[in-house]
Amino acid sequence: MTILLLGGTGKTATRIAASLSAAGKPFLLASRRGPDAVVNGYPAVKFDWTVESTWAAPFEHGPVEAIYMMEPQSDQPWIPMIKFIDLARKKGVNRFVLCAGTTAAVGKDGMGRVWEHFIKTNVNFCVLRPSWFMENLIEPGLVYTISKLDKIFTATQNGQIPFVSADDIADVAYHALTDGKTYNCDFRVLGPQVLTYDKIAETLSEVLGRKIEHVKLDEAGRIEGLVQAGVSDYYARFITRIEALAAQDFEKATGDAVEKVTGHPPKSFKVFAEENKAVWASS
Numbered sequence: 001m002t003i004l005l006l007g008g009t010g011k012t013a014t015r016i017a018a019s020l021s022a023a024g025k026p027f028l029l030a031s032r033r034g035p036d037a038v039v040n041g042y043p044a045v046k047f048d049w050t051v052e053s054t055w056a057a058p059f060e061h062g063p064v065e066a067i068y069m070m071e072p073q074s075d076q077p078w079i080p081m082i083k084f085i086d087l088a089r090k091k092g093v094n095r096f097v098l099c100a101g102t103t104a105a106v107g108k109d110g111m112g113r114v115w116e117h118f119i120k121t122n123v124n125f126c127v128l129r130p131s132w133f134m135e136n137l138i139e140p141g142l143v144y145t146i147s148k149l150d151k152i153f154t155a156t157q158n159g160q161i162p163f164v165s166a167d168d169i170a171d172v173a174y175h176a177l178t179d180g181k182t183y184n185c186d187f188r189v190l191g192p193q194v195l196t197y198d199k200i201a202e203t204l205s206e207v208l209g210r211k212i213e214h215v216k217l218d219e220a221g222r223i224e225g226l227v228q229a230g231v232s233d234y235y236a237r238f239i240t241r242i243e244a245l246a247a248q249d250f251e252k253a254t255g256d257a258v259e260k261v262t263g264h265p266p267k268s269f270k271v272f273a274e275e276n277k278a279v280w281a282s283s
């Protein structure tokens, strides 16, 4: 029986795939780019949430026992997701792991609607609600501003965020997909410390041996800067909105889900920074 990993070229699914591969458990990665974009020759299939005719393809590779999923960036994403879950149930799938976010709440528009559907249909499920990924700092935008300008621009002010590594999120997901018991609950997946971006900049300065500055922008300035950097107006406003929420400590939380589920503590930002310091080399 195979574990289907949607978002198959993304940060979390690729890490879950590595763990499944190491454990000798069959899996199949699925995303719009499919086999063209997967690493390590992992098995993959093309799948697009917006093209319903692609949804049956994963099941043509053999029986699927569990599915890892996340939302597509589209309007009312829960509508195709619920429809797909019902198709998967008809194909015999009875375990779903959903990677959502801090704002998800049962029944609330967004991933809360999918979560509610798990409960209503009585399937085994686990909803992961990670805080912000440490790996955002190794995405091209932040790599550019850190390596070229020695700066991080945000509208988070002194907001505290329990940054978590995608390694830990993937490890929690791995357990939720494969453990003998099922969880049927949500987990706040959080890093070991709540950190301001000032603290992130201070740690990067220590690790990189040069001063990295956190530049605190107001909301209008943040939107303008993102748009000037080539980000769409819509996405610039989205990022700024969540940063402004974080400025009010919306993300601030502590919890032990990583250690409880995986048996090991979550990675610290210092360790993450050491592991990735070559990415931010001055250029």
Ligand SMILES: NC(=O)c1ccc[n+]([C@@H]2O[C@H](COP(=O)([O-])OP(=O)(O)OC[C@H]3O[C@@H](n4cnc5c(N)ncnc54)[C@H](OP(=O)(O)O)[C@@H]3O)[C@@H](O)[C@H]2O)c1
Binding pocket: 006, 007, 008, 009, 010, 011, 012, 013, 030, 031, 032, 033, 034, 037, 047, 048, 049, 050, 070, 071, 072, 073, 099, 100, 101, 102, 130, 131, 132, 133, 136
């Ligand atoms: N970054 C953060 O700080 C943060 C914090 C909390 C929660 N989250 C949430 O965590 C989840 C985990 O994402 P991740 O980081 O593992 O993913 P990711 O790295 O953002 O990658 C997204 C994946 O989805 C696929 N995809 C995009 N549109 C698709 C479509 N229409 N149909 C099928 N596949 C599609 C992409 O592959 P193709 O391009 O090949 O389709 C890719 O594999 C996301 O839902 C994110 O919103 C993120």
